[in-house]
Every structure is written in structure tokens, then in C-alpha cells.
Amino acid sequence: MSYYKVKDLENYFKMYKKSVREPRKFWDRIADENFVWYQRWDKVFEYDMQEAQFKWFLNAKVNITKNCIDRHLAKRGDKTAIIFEPNNPSEAAQHISYNELYVRVSKMANVLRDLGIKKGDRVCIYLPMIPDLAIAVLACARIGAIHSVVFAGFSAGALEARITDSDCKMVITSDGAYRGDKTINLKSIVDEALEKCPSVEKVLVVKRTNENVSMKDGRDIWAQPLLDAAMDNNVAEIMDAEDPLFILYTSGSTGKPKGMVHTTAGYMVYTAYTFKNVFNYEENDVYWCTADIGWITGHSYILYGPLLNGATTVIFEGVPSYPDFSRFWEVIEKHQVNQFYTAPTAIRALAKESIDYVQKFPLSSLKVIGSVGEPINEEAWHWYNDHVGGKRCPLVDTWWQTETGGIMVSPLPFITPTKPTYASLPLPGIQPVLMDELRNEIEGNQVTGSLCIKFPWPSIARTIWGDHQRYIDTYFKAFPGKYFTGDGALRDEVGYYRITGRVDDVIIVSGHNLGTAPIEDAINEHPAVAESAIVGFPHDIKGNALYGYVILKESGEYRNHDNLRKEINQLISDQVGPIAKLDKIQFVNGLPKTRSGKIMRRILRKIAEGDFSNFGDTSTLLNPEIVDEIKEGKI
Ligand code: PRX
Numbered sequence: 001m002s003y004y005k006v007k008d009l010e011n012y013f014k015m016y017k018k019s020v021r022e023p024r025k026f027w028d029r030i031a032d033e034n035f036v037w038y039q040r041w042d043k044v045f046e047y048d049m050q051e052a053q054f055k056w057f058l059n060a061k062v063n064i065t066k067n068c069i070d071r072h073l074a075k076r077g078d079k080t081a082i083i084f085e086p087n088n089p090s091e092a093a094q095h096i097s098y099n100e101l102y103v104r105v106s107k108m109a110n111v112l113r114d115l116g117i118k119k120g121d122r123v124c125i126y127l128p129m130i131p132d133l134a135i136a137v138l139a140c141a142r143i144g145a146i147h148s149v150v151f152a153g154f155s156a157g158a159l160e161a162r163i164t165d166s167d168c169k170m171v172i173t174s175d176g177a178y179r180g181d182k183t184i185n186l187k188s189i190v191d192e193a194l195e196k197c198p199s200v201e202k203v204l205v206v207k208r209t210n211e212n213v214s215m216k217d218g219r220d221i222w223a224q225p226l227l228d229a230a231m232d233n234n235v236a237e238i239m240d241a242e243d244p245l246f247i248l249y250t251s252g253s254t255g256k257p258k259g260m261v262h263t264t265a266g267y268m269v270y271t272a273y274t275f276k277n278v279f280n281y282e283e284n285d286v287y288w289c290t291a292d293i294g295w296i297t298g299h300s301y302i303l304y305g306p307l308l309n310g311a312t313t314v315i316f317e318g319v320p321s322y323p324d325f326s327r328f329w330e331v332i333e334k335h336q337v338n339q340f341y342t343a344p345t346a347i348r349a350l351a352k353e354s355i356d357y358v359q360k361f362p363l364s365s366l367k368v369i370g371s372v373g374e375p376i377n378e379e380a381w382h383w384y385n386d387h388v389g390g391k392r393c394p395l396v397d398t399w400w401q402t403e404t405g406g407i408m409v410s411p412l413p414f415i416t417p418t419k420p421t422y423a424s425l426p427l428p429g430i431q432p433v434l435m436d437e438l439r440n441e442i443e444g445n446q447v448t449g450s451l452c453i454k455f456p457w458p459s460i461a462r463t464i465w466g467d468h469q470r471y472i473d474t475y476f477k478a479f480p481g482k483y484f485t486g487d488g489a490l491r492d493e494v495g496y497y498r499i500t501g502r503v504d505d506v507i508i509v510s511g512h513n514l515g516t517a518p519i520e521d522a523i524n525e526h527p528a529v530a531e532s533a534i535v536g537f538p539h540d541i542k543g544n545a546l547y548g549y550v551i552l553k554e555s556g557e558y559r560n561h562d563n564l565r566k567e568i569n570q571l572i573s574d575q576v577g578p579i580a581k582l583d584k585i586q587f588v589n590g591l592p593k594t595r596s597g598k599i600m601r602r603i604l605r606k607i608a609e610g611d612f613s614n615f616g617d618t619s620t621l622l623n624p625e626i627v628d629e630i631k632e633g634k635i
Contacts, residue, residue, distance in 0.1 A: 056266035063236035068307035087178035106234035108139035119144030128177035144237035151294025156192035176209030180322035241265030251515035259465030266458030275305030288314035341370035373511035399423035405459025452482040507536035537608040545583040547608035
């Protein structure tokens with residue numbers, strides 16, 4: 001009997017028990033059944049939760065692209081691996097077969113090698129959602145270079161910080177990007193970022209929009225002529241199971257972004273296994289995840305998970321609102337999509353528009369619909385379930401994180417009964433626990449607490465690039481011996497989990513994790529600003545929007561000055577990205593602080609929400625009088 005696919009609810013419980021009682025046997029079998037290895041492992045895993053040391057499939061040798069591409073060629077060479085749906089619906093979609101993917105990845109891998117990229121070098125990829133992005137990622141993995149994909153919506157400042165943190169030797173970008181009715185000159189953003197990045201030797205530029213771009217002599221190279229001339233096959237690098245596969249940055253609650261490091265074999269095994277089970281993918285299905293490859297969702301469930309299973313995966317360049325709000329549904333119909341995976345923020349935005357946009361299409365090809373990135377509220381859940389899933393497609397609300405590499409808690413379609421707003425049950429191999437403030441595990445059901453995972457799984461991040469201590473401090477200190485997720489959760493009477501949201505200083509806006517610190521740093525750079533604090537407040541579409549409290553150096557002069565608000569938002573936009581702009585800015589004379597100087601965000605959050613009912617105990621504040629003042633000045 002195969003362990004790879006859970007068959008029914010009884011089988012799920014059996015597999016789950018097996019994975020907890022005999023995790024070595026469980027993962028050994030899954031890894032053994034489904035992948036090609038140059039060399040097997042000596043041991044399934046080794047770990048130390050205190051020191052955050054994790055090793056999986058020790059001493060195994062493998063290349064993930066052999067498993068994503070080469071292995072399928074005999075049986076699925078002509079099968080479509082990638083469907084590319086361009087931003088503009090009048091541009092033809094492209095179907096890239098596994099054979100063609102092999103050739104394109106090989107060529108790109110050869111180009112990278114010729115340009116001096118070696119195993120272990122870091123390559124930053126800053127590209128729009130076009131096939132070249134997938135190909136660049138896979139080409140890096142082919143030659144053992146560590147890819148660091150930066151979402152192409154990020155600003156020059158954010159890009160620079162990420163390139164510098166991991167000393168990237170090369171950047172792969174494009175002349176421009178299409179996004180709805182806009183064209184963005186990506187290359188000029190790269191140029192700006194590189195003014196401060198001495199480690200970058202080469203910039204490889206793909207053509208997409210035919211923008212006018214400036215090419216720096218000796219540094220910038222057009223990709224196409226090199227690809228045309230490159231050999232169309234490539235011998236994959238032999239990678240150790242624990243060699244890093246990629247770095248992906250995620251916002252922290254403090255300071256600079258954290259470069260989460262994922263390694264090769266564990267990530268491969270876990271993303272493949274979870275893709276197969278969570279989406280119930282069957283041969284010939286067409287699968288579409290609307291995320292960007294610049295996020296973990298795109299890494300694990302547009303590229304690696306689907307390709308490891310020989311699936312057909314859609315890469316969509318556009319946005320849900322262009323040319324109109326029926327775009328998603330039209331694409332589902334056009335490509336007869338069977339599994340559709342998107343984010344609550346997109347669902348809420350589309351649910352606000354006329355129902356005709358979705359009802360125009362039968363959407364009868366759909367079998368499974370999924371949600372990821374933030375808690376899905378009840379209303380959005382029902383809208384998605386009723387109007388998109390037609391009440392017949394299971395809705396998988398998948399909870400996971402950049403750090404976890406793959407989906408952790410989710411219903412399995414046609415197996416786990418779904419319940420609105422509940423991510424439901426942990427996948428086999430995952431051991432969630434809820435912890436109270438005294439660091440005790442909360443037993444039983446109908447309880448809430450801080451969500452931790454008490455046992456390692458194959459795709460747990462291995463470290464933060466260049467700062468292992470920060471990795472330990474952020475995830476393994478709050479609850480010793482456990483991985484702390486930063487989320488709060490509730491466990492219902494049957495053991496289903498509902499994720500209630502972040503309990504730390506990360507705010508999720510339209511599905512993007514924003515740390516408060518980098519945004520406050522940007523605000524504080526304004527010459528008129530003395531100090532600032534931002535909090536989230538509920539927003540119908542974005543889930544949360546940002547509310548900033550700003551203390552000015554000289555009171556009075558700038559008060560309620562709209563220009564100042566614009567300048568502050570411009571600074572944020574330049575340094576963090578437009579997504580982090582504040583919806584509301586209130587100028588204040590002080591911020592509520594504890595005696596140890598910590599800002600009481602809890603109070604600021606309540607004021608931003610307009611909830612003045614109960615501020616809890618404010619007697620410990622250094623300046624309790626400021627609370628009323630801020631309340632009165634609320635905008
Ligand atoms: O707060 C949780 C929320 O998103 C956070 C992780 O964000 P990121 O690393 O960007 O990865 C997002 C895609 C995996 C989590 O700590 N989150 C993610 N999925 C859900 C969720 N919150 C509730 N329900 C979910 N299904």
C-alpha cells in the first residue's frame with residue numbers, strides 16, 4: 001500500500017497516527033516511493049528544537065529539477081507542464097510541454113554556468129509572472145545556485161536590502177512588467193537598487209515589454225541571444241539533501257527582512273506530498289494558483305509541488321480586475337481549470353463586484369478550490385464556496401507560512417468535512433499544539449492559545465540566512481522545545497483548528513505580511529517626524545489596513561497637513577513598497593508607552609478600530625493621559 005496519497009477519512013486517521021508514532025518509517029516510505037535519488041539517505045532525520053537544527057534525509061544526493069522535469073519526460077514529455085496566461089487576454093496563452101521545459105531550463109542553466117554562476121552562489125530573481133521566472137528558478141536549482149526571488153512589486157530599497165543581505169552575485173530581471181493597464185519599468189528599479197549592491201557582477205535581462213532600458217557595459221546582458229546559442233541539454237548538479245535550495249525573505253516584527261532558508265530534499269518531499277493530497281491532483285487535471293512566484297505559495301504550489309507531481313500548472317501574469325472583474329473566472333473557463341487556489345483578499349474584492357461577473361461562467365471544470373494567506377472570514381468563505389465552488393467543490397482553507405515551506409493544516413478534499421473559517425486538521429506528520437501564556441500546552445478541545453508545532457517536519461526552514469541566532473530567538477525561544485508560529489488559534493470541539501491571526505507585530509494587508517518596524521523606520525525618516533507607530537484595523541477588502549500614529553518634531557506647524565501625509569506615504573512606498581501605504585494617519589503628541597518604553601499597540605489598535613469600550617489596565621502606562629487625547633483626535 002502506498003503512503004503517498006490519503007484515501008479516505010479512516011485512512012487519514014491511520015496515516016496521521018503512523019506519522020506521529022513512527023515518523024521515520026512514515027517519511028522514509030514517502031521519500032522512497034516517489035522520487036529519483038542519486039543516492040539514498042543514511043538516516044531519515046535528526047533534530048534539536050532548542051538549537052533549531054534540522055536535517056532530513058541525511059547524506060542523500062538528489063537534484064530537485066530531475067524530479068520536476070527529467071523524470072517525467074519518458075511518460076509525459078508532450079504533456080503541458082506550464083500554461084502561461086498573459087496579462088492581456090488578447091495575447092495568446094502559451095503551453096509549455098515537459099520536453100520544452102527541459103530544453104528551456106537546460107539552456108538557462110548553461111547560460112548561468114557560462115556567466116560564472118556556481119553551486120552555492122546566490123542569484124536574485126526579480127521578474128514578473130512570465131515563464132522566464134519559472135525557468136530562471138529551475139535553472140538555478142539545476143546548477144545548485146541558491147535562488148532568492150524578490151516579488152516584482154517591491155521597491156528598489158526593498159530589493160537592495162534583499163540583494164545585499166544574501167550577497168547575490170547576479171540579478172535576473174526583465175525590461176518591464178505588465179500589470180493590468182500599467183507597464184512598469186523593472187530594469188530601472190534594478191538599476192536604482194544596484195547603486196548600493198557591490199556584490200552583483202552581472203544582470204541578465206529578459207525582454208517582456210520592449211521598454212527602453214539602459215544597459216550598463218560589462219554588467220548588463222540581454223538573455224535571449226545567450227539562450228539561443230546555449231546547448232539544449234544540461235547535466236544537473238548533484239546536491240546534498242541539506243544543500244540550500246533557496247532563500248525567500250519574509251517580514252519580521254522587527255528590523256530587516258528575514259531570509260528564510262529552505263534546503264533540497266525535505267522541501268522536495270514535503271511540497272510534493274502536500275500538493276498531491278491537499279489538491280487531490282489527478283493526471284490530466286489543470287491546476288491554477290493565483291499567487292505570485294515571489295511568495296512561498298508560488299514557490300511551493302505554482303512550481304515545485306505541481307511539477308514534482310507531473311502536473312499542468314498555470315502561470316498568470318495579470319490581476320483579477322483587468323480588463324474586468326471576470327478575469328479569474330474567464331481564465332478558469334478558458335483553460336478548464338480543475339483546482340483553483342487563491343487568497344481571501346482576492347475573494348473579498350471580487351465578492352464586492354456584481355455577481356454577474358462570476359455567474360456568466362459555468363465553472364463546471366472546477367473540482368477543488370483553495371484559500372491561503374490569511375484567515376478567511378465567514379462571508380467570504382460562503383461566497384467562494386457557493387458562487388465559485390458551486391457548493392460541490394470542497395474548499396480547502398490551507399494554513400501555513402514561508403517558514404513551514406508547505407501546507408500544515410488543511411482539509412483534504414472529499415475526505416475531511418469542511419467547516420467555514422476552519423483550516424481543520426493537521427496533515428500527516430504535523431503536530432500542532434496550543435500554548436497558554438505560562439508556556440503550558442493546552443490540552444483538550446474548545447480552547448484558544450498560541451499555535452506551536454512540537455515536532456519537526458521535512459520542509460521546516462533551516463535557518464535565517466546569515467543569522468541563525470535570530471532564527472532561534474524568533475521561533476524557538478518563546479516556547480522552548482517548540483516552533484512558535486506567531487499565530488493564535490482556536491481548537492473546536494472535534495479538534496479542528498481555526499487560525500485567528502497574528503499575535504505578534506506582523507500585520508497582514510491584502511495577504512502581504514508587513515512588519516511594523518520597517519514601515520515605522522520609513523516614516524521616521526521624514527524630517528518632520530519624531531516618532532511613529534502603526535497598527536492594523538479591519539478593512540472590508542484588504543482584511544487589514546494600516547493606521548499610523550505620528551508624532552511630529554514641532555507640534556502645530558504640520559498638523560493635519562495633507563501634504564505631509566502624502567510625503568509620508570511616498571517615503572513608505574519608496575522604501576517598503578506601495579502595499580505598505582497607510583490608509584489613515586493621525587498626528588499625535590505622544591504614544592501610550594509602558595514604563596519599559598514599549599508602545600502599547602493593543603490600545604492603539606482599539607482606537608484605530610473605533611472601539612473605545614475597554615482599554616484594559618492603563619495604570620501601568622508611563623503616560624496614561626495620552627490615551628484620551630489620541631481618542632479625541634481620532635480621524
Ligand atoms: O498568519 C498566518 C497567515 O499568513 C501567515 C504566513 O504568511 P506568509 O509567510 O506570507 O505565508 C503565506 C502563505 C503560506 C501565517 O502566519 N495565514 C496563512 N494561511 C492562513 C493564514 N491565516 C489563516 N488562515 C490561513 N489559511
